Amino acid sequence: MLFYLLRRLLYAVPIALGVTLVCFSLVHIGPGDPLSSILPPEASQAIVDRMKREYGLDQPLPLQYLIWLGKAAVGDFGTSIFTGRPVLAEIAPALVNSLIIAVGGALLGFLLGIVFGTVAGYCHGRPADRFFTAVAITGVSVPHYWLAIVLVIVFSVELMWLPALGMTGSGGTEFTFSGENFRHMLLPVIALSVIPMGVVARTVRAQVAELLNMDFVDALRSKGLGEAKVFRHVAKNAAPQVLAVMGLQLGYLLGGSILIETVFAWPGTGLLLNNAIFARDIPLLQGTILALALIFVALNLLVDVVQAILDPRIVR
Amino acid sequence: MLHANKRIGAFRRLAGHASAAALLAAAALAGPAFAAEEKVLRIGMTAADIPTNVGQPDQGFEGFRFMGYMLYDTLVLWDLSKADLPAKLMPGLATEWEIDPDNHNRWIFHLRQGVKFHDGSDFTADDVVWNFRKVADPEAPHYDSKQAALAAVRIPALAEVNKIDDYTVEILTKEPSAYVPYQVSFWFMSNQEQWEKVGSWAEYAKSPTGTGPWKFVSQTPRAQVEMIPNKEYWDPDRVPQVDRVVLRPIPEASARVAALLSGQVDFIEAPPPDAIPRLKASGMNIVTNAYPHNWAVEPSLKEGSPWRDVRVRKAANLCIDREGMTQMLGGLAIPSKGHMPPGDTWFGKPTFDIRYDPDAARALMTEAGYSSDNRASVKIAASTSGSGQMQPLPMFEFLQANLNECYFDVQAEVMEWNALTSFSRKPSNEGEAVAKNINGSIISRATQDPYSALERVFMSSRIPPNGSNWGLVQDPFYDEMLAKAASTFDLEAQDEILAQVHAYAVDNAQWIWVVHDVNPRALAPHVKGFVQAQSWFQDLTPIRIER
16 A cells, blocks of 8 residues: 555656646747736837846746746745736635635535435436436536526626625635625535536446446345445445546636636636736746646545545555 | 793703704714715726736726826826816826926926825925836836836836926936826826835835825735725815725626626726626616727738738728627727827818728729739737727627628737737737738727827837837828927927828828727716716726715
8 A cells, every 4th residue: 555655656746747847838838928917018128128037037948947946846936927926925825715615616516416426326217317317417518607607697686695706795815714705605616516516426326326236236135234234335336436536526626717716706726827827927827837736636646545545456 | 921932942942952862862872883884985997906006007007097096196197077078187296397498308397395195204306306216227226127117118208307406306308308298197106205114115015105195005916905085185176085995806897797786896997898788777877988099900011011002091991880880889989080089189180081981992992903803811910808909809800891891801810918919019020920921900009198199100210119110100201290299399289290190190091990999887876976087097086975
């Protein structure tokens, strides 16, 4: 097990390095000039050159990459060109904010997904199966930004029950676990939960339906085990695959949904990325992508380990 | 009878005292709730973040509008109190200014006395000199490269600023420039004393103080900035009427609309045209007005471009159904009659009437040698969105369909806004424009001062990187007249020259002008007193909240 863990950790290193290279190159290959977000269009070449020198953008790209990597390795992601604030100070609170709705969305989505999937799996081929499968397919197919806009129109604009945007009514960006915070997070959480709900429901349904047809289930039943106990065996056997899917879904959610966070002006990494892209704020863009990619790598690692614990055959 | 009257009078007095006492008691019990409710104006901006608050703002003219002219003042301000006339310059921190009759490179500015920064320190000539070093002297301890970059394009003529006495400064220019009053209207005065107290611009940003009508209270990055009225503002007519203003960056247009409809803000910038009927149905007031802006195709006159032929440019101008496009935009546009909006001071008297006349357009194209089988091939760079770009893609498609009816073959080179502004930093006979054979570009322009409106786009010395003459206009008429305007210190005479330049530009169909934006804003019904000036800047001080 320890060897397996070490091997997975070692795999993660080249992946992380590859991620840094890809995110650095992609950001620099894109059209546009990183300084044009802060310089008026008529800024003279002399001014552009001076600013480039100040931000180190006059260096050759490989050198810029190495300097950036060296600094990022010790936690210095540079300074945002657009705001002049340290990138880390921008990313850290945004990550926490994305985490809050991601966890909320994941919990709601996973819970509904497991319930719907299990019911559908048990009622394979019957109307209940068709109904919950339709719900799951709808969850996966409906564009969640569209759903977000519909939720805003219904609950904020028409009914005026819930706020349309932000994290607090006073524009705060810190989650203080107040009732107001929870009211603001409700719509984004619902909008975020539909895709994981659909994906998890479909996986759970397929797993449950397949496992119920297996010989060991007949054997358990013939031994006189109650349905609740049989279900525990089924759940344990379905867990590794469902967990892998959940891990990936949580990873996607943690990455912050650019669209959902933009629609709800939720101050997370998605909104930060969106703003950084439009402002061509390269240090912020690189820092945010890197942080998210590393979280994704770490989360995959975690899922692998948990899967190995649940199903020791994976280690072999 | 007399006694009876006395008794009634005494009873009434007693009853009066009793009811007054009851009211007082009720007031005391009700506590703060009985006090007048705080009047807060909450604004949804289109910017993605709070504009820089240390003096020279970023985020284009939205930053000027919502940070610059609110916290700070400039030597010369814009009169934003009228909706029916284009905004004009007016005295700001300077009460008067004049050119030295013996030296046309020297302006004298007389400063307003008794003006105080928000921290109570006096505004004097030393502050003006210090603020010039802030953006022009890299050796100065308080030099700020970002503010310098932002200011450099606004005050290009200024070479030196010196103190004559506590309330008089001289501004020396690189060459005679009559545009100095316009230029200094874009140069904001930060507080020297405050900066020296805190020692850096990063610290200054935490508690910025200017001389403007609003005082900074607090700021949450990317979320909001709060300001309260400066009750001691030097212009009593511009002391804000509300108790507090909250500015929120909400770049997503539909999120801004939802925020207004759900009561989270009271005032939004740039609602999208398709949301206007819904906003109106909810009782919101849609405010629009002409302002110095244009949305046009800047044609390239480089070798091989069909736009070199004036008949082709005129045909294109005659082939656009501007009324139809305005209708498509929900009425939120003014059809162009030239480079400046109709009725502008510098509109002049052009003879070429820009209108929709496709038959005349096709006749001109035939004369120029084009037909339905031999079309003029044009490729235009357009953006997907961007500051002042309105609805660039549907508008481009409308334009394309129009021009294709008149023997044009219009192709698009669609770029993201930031990429388009980078693209325009090279003239049309260099770089990407050559590689991709692009011979037109759509970048909306501000036209509120002579340099921005005419000089930077029509003067041959303003070909990038020295200006925005991307299309390579090289005409001795513009060069001579615009140089003359820049050195004509009598404003009326200057206006007359600029009007001649504009008329010449229209008669030569120098650009393919389409529409002018009307800068729509949506206001909740309880927002009163807002006057939308014909300007990129607006004054929030007269706004009242009446629920």
